[in-house]
Amino acid sequence: MLEIMSPFLVLGTLGALIGFGLAFAAEKLKVEPDKRMQGIYELLPQLDCGACGYPGCEAFAEGIVEGEVEKLSQCKPGNDKHFNAIIAYLKDHPDEDGNIIKIQK
Ligand code: SF4
Numbered sequence: 001m002l003e004i005m006s007p008f009l010v011l012g013t014l015g016a017l018i019g020f021g022l023a024f025a026a027e028k029l030k031v032e033p034d035k036r037m038q039g040i041y042e043l044l045p046q047l048d049c050g051a052c053g054y055p056g057c058e059a060f061a062e063g064i065v066e067g068e069v070e071k072l073s074q075c076k077p078g079n080d081k082h083f084n085a086i087i088a089y090l091k092d093h094p095d096e097d098g099n100i101i102k103i104q105k
Contacts, residue, residue, distance in 0.1 A: 036093050036101075037061045043085045044075060051076035064090075064103060071104045080105070 040061040048056040052074040054063055063069040064086070072083040083105045090101045 034062075034065045034095075036090070036095075037065050039089055039093060040064055040086055043082055043089060045077045045082060047077050049077060064101065067101065069103065073105055 037058070038061075041058055044057040044061060046057050050056065052060045052069075054060040057075075060069065060075060064072075072078060072086060075082070087103065087105070090103065094100045
């Protein structure tokens with residue numbers, strides 16, 4: 001009987017250990033997204049049209065936070081209302097080191 005059960009016990013134990021290891025690693029290595037991304041996203045037109053060269057508004061907001069986006073006017077449906085609001089938002093929300101993202105309209 002033990003001969004029949006031993007592969008199941010070994011594989012079950014191994015699976016459980018790997019599962020716990022992956023769960024532990026996922027928790028320890030979790031990267032929190034920059035909270036400013038959501039704030040910027042909410043100020044964009046939210047059309048997800050891709051005219052900016054990014055796959056959607058969330059990706060464009062991420063590009064702004066990461067310093068990839070040179071000009072807000074890359075967002076073609078956006079206008080001064082959107083761009084001014086984003087610039088003001090960025091001035092009010094520096095990173096944890098106090099650095100402010102500077103970006104042109
Ligand atoms: S162009 Fe503007 S509205 Fe269109 S996906 Fe890019 S950020 Fe969103």
